[in-house]
Amino acid sequence: MSSKVLAFINFKGGVGKTATVVNIGATLAKLHEKKVLIVDLDPQSNSSIWLMRPDRWREHVSKGRRSTFQIFDDALHGKARFDFDETVVKGVVTWTGFTDLPRLHLLPAAVELLRVEDRIHELRAPVVYQILDSALGLHFKEYDYVLLDCPPNLYSTTKTAIFSADGCVVPYVPDYLSLSGLMVLAEQIGEMREKFAPYLPPRRKPNIAAVIVSHYRQAGNVFRLAVNELELSLSQLQATGLLPDRAVLLQPYIRHCVRVAESTSEHLPVILYAPGSIGAQDYCDLTQRFVDLFESKK
């Protein structure tokens, strides 16, 4: 199976990284019959507790054992305790107690991941970059899409994700604070590309493949102007070579939708919780564009 491994990154928080990962992942699984793996790398564990009830999640990842923390802990201690099959959660449990979306799999995170950043610098390059790739690379091949939900920073955990990924997807809120971070992000990824180059397979070059706008509101000028400034910045970054020409601003923009926020409390993707909502419709259309982009249909 030819899998697409994509890192969802932005070192600014609150830009909709997790919402994008969870809802695109669920829509790919349900409407496109894709086999999808979400890898939660954020100590806040938001993807995990969105898709799992908190009691089940807490029990599952107790002491970090059956979570992505174990991958990093193993690397730090030279052990191999991470077991993919016992860590992976298959499908989403609905309130009936039965699972839906059997094609959507999750490697949950645990708060213990917070401890990783303090010690991971003990490992040297290239080992430190290759942690995820070494632990999960073979399993990635079983999926059509692997979506890496990164923490809101560019520290080592995120770097391992960028190293493993075929491309980066940047969720973005249309405001100046996000805009100001975009250039730094593109620059940092450019630096990583150079640093990783000797250790990467020939065709893999970390790059921003797509930018996704969320929390969009149509009222007034505010968001239209901010998206225009984003487009101008992207053109500028492409002109300077920091962004590849094929990097795209994916449409439609995800509009603010209270049903998406509500679906986090129901521990379901919006496509299952409120399929008639504008949130579900926007994610359906966006996922179609996502498939078109990454499978080069159009």
Added chain:
Amino acid sequence: MNYSDLSSRLLHLGERLAKHAGKIDGETLGRSARRLAAHLDAFEEHLNSYLASRKSGELLLETLIRSPAAKRHLTIDLLKHGLREIAGKRLKSEDLPAAKREFIELIHEAGKQEKGVEFLQDAFAQAIHVEAGGKDKAHLQREFVRLGQLADEEFAQEIGKRTFGELRRVAGVNGIKFTDKTTKQRLTALIRRYAQRAAVNIAATRVPSHS
């Protein structure tokens, strides 16, 4: 629990029951068995109806026709066109819910489920509206930033050279909302204000030279 787990459990239970069926009895067990049989009847009924509505195990067609994408993009005309194209048949229903049911039935009858899925996926993909902004969008965006970099006098001169229609195009492409009642003077002020802002914000994201 998932449906595979349930099926393994039922198989295991069935094997144990078959092995001991000749030796077990008693009122408590009997009452419990009767309750289980009643629940199994109800479950089988639901399962049969679920599978019957998804003939030959083709689930994606039904999933797509009930999806959020269908809610936004699916019309009777589209279904009529699809049915004619895929199965060479005419859709009779005049309201959308009935048309959806009829579409599924006739597609199944014709055994063209895969074609039906393909048709719906393509139709949804084509229906997504993407704002392209016209072929001169990039040019008008660059122009907007350039206008924002000009001093007041230069800006006034540049604006003086343009028709109201040209200014409306610059404003529209660059995210400025206006109505038919917006005057040229008001539109000029809006362009001035937001072009300056864009110029400052974009300059701040410019990549610094390392040399």
